[in-house]
Amino acid sequence: MNVMKSSLRHRSSVAAALLPLIVATVVCGVSSSCSKNKQLVTDAVTERDSMPVMTTLDVTSFISDSGIIRYKIVASEWQMFDRRKPPFWAFEKGLYAEKFDTLHNVEARIKADTAYYYTDTEVWTLIGNVHIESTRGETFDTQLMNWNQKTHRVYSDHYIRIVQPERIIEGKGFDSNDQMTEYVIDSIQGIFYVDESEEDSTQNDNKQDTTWTTSIGDSSSR
Incomplete structure (x- = not known):
């Protein structure tokens, strides 16, 4: 009888000793499961967003x-990421756009390999083989251009090549109105006249860092 009591006491003490370990194991298992489930939910939400x-x-x-058609957009693919911060539209397979004046005349034509439009700030970022044509017959080529629809400014800190009817201008840093008629080039790298005789006599003198400003009816440097 004493042996049985001793055995029972021994089993009770062993069970008492093991109980915290069992509880801890169960808690850890539940906690781990909850953590994994939470991570899965977080990953799912992140992936959805x-x-x-x-x-x-x-x-x-x-x-x-303001009720007036101002832009035409042509793209192979248009994706809207409204849950992203900041929200944006993506045109990663190329973009062609036209900007109209209030009489529906085309003010500018734009092409780019990739384009992003940030809906909160109304800013376009054009990337890769950006080509812009203005109503004045000028073309603008660069690898990166930003276009702010709120401020009506077009700007870039990259190399840009501008072809005018009478000359070609190369430089870095660009700021313009969105009609591409009044613009500033921060650093002129070269001016090449279409007339070869003029080009030979002037292009070397203009290969320097300077600022070029042009406006409607005025294409001279100052």
Whole structure:
């Protein structure tokens, strides 16, 4: 009888000793499971937020401002990321755009390999083989250009090549109105006249860091 009591006491003490370990193991298991579930939910939410809310293929769209159609957009693919911070539209398969004046005349034509439009700030970022044509017959080529629709400014800190009817201008740093008629080049790297005789006599003198300003009816440096 004493042996049985001793055995029972021994088993009770062993069980008492093991109980905290069992509880700890169960708690750790539950905690680990909850942590994994929470991580899975977080990953799912993050993945959802990183996905476009809309994808449209072969797009031709007209965008109005104050009830007036001001822009035409043509793209192979248009994705909207409205859950991203900041929210934006992506045109990663190329973009062609036209800007209209109030009479629906084309003020500028724009092409780029990739484009992003940030809806909160109304800023376009054009990337890769950016080509812009103005109504004055000038073309602008660069690898990066920003276009702020709120301030009506077009600007870049990259190399830019401007072809005018009478000359070609190369430089770095650019700021313009969005009609591409009044602009400043921060650092002129070369001015090449279409007339070869003029080019030979002037291009070397103009290869220097300077600022070039042009406006409607005025294409002279100052």
